[in-house]
Amino acid sequence: MSLKQQASQGAEVNEKLAALMTNSNAVRAIASAVEGTLGPKGLDTMLVDKFGEVVITNDGVTILTMMEANHPAARMVINIAKAQQEEIGDGTTTATVMAGALVGAGVEQVAKGVPVARVIEGIRTGVRRALEAIKEKTLPMEDLRHSWVHQVALVAGREHQDIADLVVESARLIGRNKLLDPNFKLADTVVSEEGASNQVFMGVILNKETINKQMPRNLDDVKILVIDDALEPEEIEDEALSTEAGFARYLELQSEFRANVQRIINLGVGLVLVDRGVDDIAEEMLTDAGIMVVQRVLAKELRRAAEHTGARIIKRTGLKKESMELEKYLGKANRVLEDEKLEQVWILNGYGKPMATVLVGAATEEVVGERERIAKDAASSVQASIKGGVVPGGGSVELAVAREVEKIRENTRGMAAYGVDCVAEALKRPLAQIVSNAGFNPLEKIGDVLAAQVEQNNSSLAVDCDTGEIADMLELGVLDPALVKIHALKAAGEIAEAILRIDTIIKMRDYKQAAGDNHEQ
Template sequence: MSGPTNVMPEHVKRYMGRDAQRMNILAGRIIAETVRSTLGPKGMDKMLVDDLGDIVITNDGVTILKEMSVEHPAAKMLIEVAKTQEKEVGDGTTSAVIVAGELLRKAEELLDQNVHPTMIIKGYQLALGKVQSILKDMATTVDVEDKELLKKIAMTAITGKGAEKAKGHIAEIIVDAVTSVVDGDGKIDTDLIKIEKKEGIAVEETSLIKGILIDKERVNPQMPKKVEDAKIALLNCPIEIKSTETDAKISITDPTKMMEFIEQEEKMLKDMVEEIKASGANVLVCQKGIDDLAQHYLAKAGILAIRRVKKSDIEKLTKATGANIISNIKDLTADDLGEAGVVVEEKVAGDNMIFVKECKHPKAVTILVRGTTEHVVDEVARAIDDAIGVVSCTIEDGKIVAGGGAVEVETAMRLREFADSVSGREQLAVKGFADALEVIPRTLAENAGLDAIEMLVNLRAKHATEGSTTFGLNVLTGEVEDMAANGVVEPLRVKTQAIQSATESAEMLLRIDDVIAAEKLGGGDMPADMGGMGGMGGMPGMM
């Protein structure tokens, strides 16, 4: 017999069967453990330092995972779970990853008992279907006009993040902002809520502008600094002399002709300004450039002008003021103008900015986020982003559930009862799924410095004896309390999306029984144990 035949190149490594499964499960669990300590009101923060020395301090799960330098392919798949959760609902990213990690841990225990991965996956799918129906059954319908309730939902999302000390004030701002941009179908485009960050003063100074804040200044200091009862023209064409589209050469031999040529250019610019003035506009927002001479004429006409404004800001201005974007100045009429109570240039943190505010029915608004340092402002902005997501979900769906681990304990209890009706080895997977859900209240207790086992036993007892679905762990008092009565509530969509994403990612990793990997993967060596999960640049060994 000849020796073994190699069909793979030398630099390719292959992991099969249990080795591949264990390796992927370990990578997923490491990712889950990384963010686990950040969960809940008492969660800790992570400091992430990149190879340029830039620092990010946060306890936002998706931000941590995005900023980390991860090379392991299975770990990257789990990071996608957090990104999807962030994109779809805005909050619950940490919970999704933690549940996925725990599902993988339970699957590993079943694999050790020689339960086939297909059986585990089938059991998880049965469990997921049951969980979704249990969650729908537990959810309560809310009046989306109830601003106090929406405020409580926003405060739940903010608690434990950098904005917590001003959570009441910020929650009110978020509810006002989200309810302003609801369209006729009850849908919300969160992109219409602009978040502008400026450091310098306390978080409590964060404010809502019923209009748009533009990070620009007047093009000419002779222009008015403040315009009340503003009539706003939006242009996406330059106020400049157009160059010819074909190459042309003009020969001028007579100096008087030269003067006529210059005067003609001046007249063209003056005519443009006259047309803007004739429309009744006293504020001009231009996406392109404005000629120096045109600036002079605009200033003489008493028009406040801003140039080179971002397309996204111009589009938000149309929603906030009701103005139409014009491509040709000749087409500008009074009907195309938008309205705002006041347009004013103010200095914020040393920079001049234009405030377009007091709009009558703005369908786009701005939250000006303040904080003492750049890192504080960034973390507050992340908390606001999460809260906007959960308030939007609540208004769109009108369904909420209790927080503080109440949902997970109740669901796990009902899932164990359901498991008894499942035959075959899938029953073990359903029970494992139920145990995995309880990682949320257990982690909340651990992060608050409480006895996790004692808290979990108390929670189970409360749910079993009193039949209440809303009792959860109040980490601030260390007691089992009615979380719905305490105002700790979350949108149903956050929970369903988190559990579904976690289950699907765990199933995907369990299906893999063969990993064929080049030694060089993503620019880094893939060690023999596939542990290629380098830490942040400049922080080797972080993981």
């Protein structure tokens, strides 16, 4: 091969490696943005927008979704974190930190000359073994009365005792069967209000007021109608109104609508919830009858209210049904009240499915927002623990799993073993970062913990962040949901493989410009 050919080949390799390095640096930057929040000694991040609005948070997914990130690889990591949040509700910081470590280790191996395909093969092998090891070390947690439930809430709730108490009480009110429902998210029961008092109650909150002040503020033993529609007469086109037949039809629809509203009144309904707007005629009739009406209720809140009260959601055309048939659509609650200060309507002790609400309060808007995020994390972790069990926290289980991954290296063929090494290194990263955030030397502490885990044959050993001593995380009550760890590792593996496969970055043409050029031709 001539010198010119060698130079050309070298330039091509360097160009492909440059793409990898660029992507790796972007992923590392994203991981750096959140890694300082990890662990009990993690610090907060302040996010400031162009108008000077401030968000102070320790929540990984909030930081990732609100920060400015233009690099495509960075956005890939953020999307993975969003998926983790949507699926589990917690663990986004762990997933991001491990993804950054895994990508960084993978790029280092490629830079040393290991083929990308072999690195990816090894990463897949290592991740597969790591997932198996996590499942082997998972401890079931089926009883909501178990003390571990509170510990999970406390760890995920960043040691806020009051929030952990609220979340656990809510979970116990709702019950295990509901927590296992794939369509139910305990985090959705958490609401926050500036100036409110912390409390848990059996019921739901609607973040709306009644449509006028003449309606009652407090009702007992209430029948409830839920309308997933507008409470208005059926519309007729303007052109049709200009004809005699069209105007007659308009009068007929108005009369029919009044009859439908009167039917609601005759049924003894006390609260009407409406997805969209309410016609003036309906508002006047229902107000005169002493009925509370809430319009433009969010779809999520509407569904929760229907489920809790046992109401069947109905469209406005369904109001034509006979009274006996319409009665079957009504829900019921022991009490409905309006909190004018908080601008909310509370539906308490519905006759349908159990539905607890966690109300979190604080003095200022910034603080109440963060407390809500903390409570949602705690609620998600409690539900995930009931679904999939728990593992020792504090980075202990990842370190123990890293040892299991290292054992399969010697049986891994060829250069794929270097990819297995990447997984082992990434699994050590959470403990290293937790220890670093607590003010200790991560290299020293990882070595101490590894030696202690082997010597005592105990995979739940890690570092007490208060003292720096080796401690048993199970004994300290430092527990994490197994599903959080499993999904975080899967997410890290997926993003690492996707990033490592990219060896060329090409800027696309503008689709509109391209379409215009083709049209001109």
